[in-house]
Amino acid sequence: MSDKKIFLAEKDIPRQWYNLAADLPSPMQPPLGPDGNPIKPEMLAKVFPMNIIEQEVSTQRWIDIPEEILEILTLWRPAPLRRAFFLEKYLKTPARIYYKDESTSPAGSHKPNTAVAQAWYNKKFGIKRLTTETGAGQWGCALAFACNLIGLKCKVYMVRISFDQKPLRKIMMQTWGSECVASPSNETHSGRQILKEMPHTPGSLGIAISEAVEDAVSDKSGNSRYSLGSVLNHVLLHQTIIGLEAKKQLKIAGEEKPDVVIGCVGGGSNFAGIAFPFVCDKIHGEDIEIIPVEPTACPTLTKGPFTYDFGDTAGLTPLLPMFTLGHGFVPEPIHAGGLRYHGMAPLVSQAAVEGLISPRAYDQIKCYEAAMLWARTEGTICAPETSHAIACTIDEAKKCAKEGKEKVILFCYSGHGLMDLAGYDKFLTGKLTAYSMPKHKIEESLCKLKKFPKAKKVKTGKW
Ligand SMILES: *Cc1c(COP(=O)(O)O)cnc(C)c1O
Numbered sequence: 355m356s357d358k359k360i361f362l363a364e365k366d367i368p369r370q371w372y373n374l375a376a377d378l379p380s381p382m383q384p385p386l387g388p389d390g391n392p393i394k395p396e397m398l399a400k401v402f403p404m405n406i407i408e409q410e411v412s413t414q415r416w417i418d419i420p421e422e423i424l425e426i427l428t429l430w431r432p433a434p435l436r437r438a439f440f441l442e443k444y445l446k447t448p449a450r451i452y453y454k455d456e457s458t459s460p461a462g463s464h465k466p467n468t469a470v471a472q473a474w475y476n477k478k479f480g481i482k483r484l485t486t487e488t489g490a491g492q493w494g495c496a497l498a499f500a501c502n503l504i505g506l507k508c509k510v511y512m513v514r515i516s517f518d519q520k521p522l523r524k525i526m527m528q529t530w531g532s533e534c535v536a537s538p539s540n541e542t543h544s545g546r547q548i549l550k551e552m553p554h555t556p557g558s559l560g561i562a563i564s565e566a567v568e569d570a571v572s573d574k575s576g577n578s579r580y581s582l583g584s585v586l587n588h589v590l591l592h593q594t595i596i597g598l599e600a601k602k603q604l605k606i607a608g609e610e611k612p613d614v615v616i617g618c619v620g621g622g623s624n625f626a627g628i629a630f631p632f633v634c635d636k637i638h639g640e641d642i643e644i645i646p647v648e649p650t651a652c653p654t655l656t657k658g659p660f661t662y663d664f665g666d667t668a669g670l671t672p673l674l675p676m677f678t679l680g681h682g683f684v685p686e687p688i689h690a691g692g693l694r695y696h697g698m699a700p701l702v703s704q705a706a707v708e709g710l711i712s713p714r715a716y717d718q719i720k721c722y723e724a725a726m727l728w729a730r731t732e733g734t735i736c737a738p739e740t741s742h743a744i745a746c747t748i749d750e751a752k753k754c755a756k757e758g759k760e761k762v763i764l765f766c767y768s769g770h771g772l773m774d775l776a777g778y779d780k781f782l783t784g785k786l787t788a789y790s791m792p793k794h795k796i797e798e799s800l801c802k803l804k805k806f807p808k809a810k811k812v813k814t815g816k817w
Pocket residue numbers: 463464465490492493583584585618619620621622623624625692693737739740768769770
């Protein structure tokens with residue numbers, strides 16, 4: 355019998371994060387301020403603590419993980435690498451399917467990996483309170499969990515549609531001692547403005563970000579900062595512990611390297627976490643197919659242009675060079691709430707421009723079908739976001755069966771779906787529909803970007 359779980363000893367946990375910015379063959383374009391000039395780090399000082407800003411702009415390849423952060427991460431890390439034998443058998447595939455199980459964290463997803471790090475750096479800088487937004491509730495839970503352990507107050511603006519669909523997440527945040535309100539709310543200027551224009555809006559991550567940033571920067575005591583669960587360089591950096599652990603574990607399992615690496619993408623952090631250490635190998639000559647998977651309802655990488663855009667709806671953030679559907683884009687209320695973000699991490703975007711990664715989009719029916727097959731073979735009930743990675747994994751494994759190829763497939767099991775059963779209920783009772791964002795809706799939203807500076811598509815042409 356072969357091992358179904360590959361553990362890494364706690365003493366072998368990675369002690370440094372990997373920064374892809376050091377190795378990208380074409381340089382990143384800088385974030386721009388409202389005047390179109392590159393922003394200076396000090397301009398972000400009201401939003402983030404300086405130690406995190408330093409990490410955000412760092413081009414150092416390896417960054418030490420402080421011991422006190424590892425002390426908390428080892429509550430659940432190293433996370434197991436598992437082999438999906440039963441799914442392989444069902445699919446009659448010669449492929450070997452491995453997945454990194456990030457659902458074992460206290461909050462049930464990969465998000466605590468960065469929540470703990472961010473809370474720690476804020477505390478170290480003397481901050482007393484963090485604000486944030488949350489889509490499906492995963493990030494709010496992760497930050498609530500981390501702030502509680504590290505000793506910070508925390509306020510979470512939760513996208514209205516998820517607040518209504520997933521009330522249990524709010525209770526989790528409160529259990530960890532955080533405050534959670536539905537967004538748009540009446541508690542901020544930007545929230546009130548949007549409620550006036552669209553009183554019945556399901557909300558969006560972009561709107562919730564605007565509210566959380568406004569809350570942090572308008573705290574006159576200067577003791578509040580904002581924390582973002584995805585998209586930014588430092589967040590992706592903290593998640594690379596996933597891929598670095600996986601690399602060690604694949605070796606233990608006797609695998610040279612993965613042939614295919616897959617992750618779902620919302621803002622891009624769990625994908626970057628599993629993939630960037632392998633993107634590094636690809637840059638240095640390895641043959642690896644690396645696939646980010648997004649929903650057809652929010653097809654940022656597959657349908658959006660690469661351009662400068664705001665990270666939030668109100669335009670409070672700097673302009674970031676990224677694939678985007680426009681900051682005013684409000685995606686349909688699909689169940690994978692964590693994937694309903696209009697933009698994409700600049701580092702993931704630049705890797706896509708280079709051709710180092712090959713994005714795909716799947717609709718939610720196909721993803722729920724994959725989630726059902728997964729639950730009935732491997733047993734666990736995945737998050738609706740994770741089902742996108744599973745759907746793609748199944749397609750790749752079927753392709754291996756057809757072509758008779760023994761590939762090694764690695765994907766990130768980004769979270770469990772035990773708080774997301776309402777979506778499963780809708781699928782099981784036939785109430786869920788497939789949804790692709792029509793072209794004209796994307797074009798309408800992109801109109802607003804016409805006056806923005808254009809980001810240059812710089813690539814070496816090697817991939
Ligand atoms: C938030 C979330 C995602 C999407 O966010 P990324 O930053 O793209 O990783 C994916 N899966 C789960 C389970 C999540 O909670």
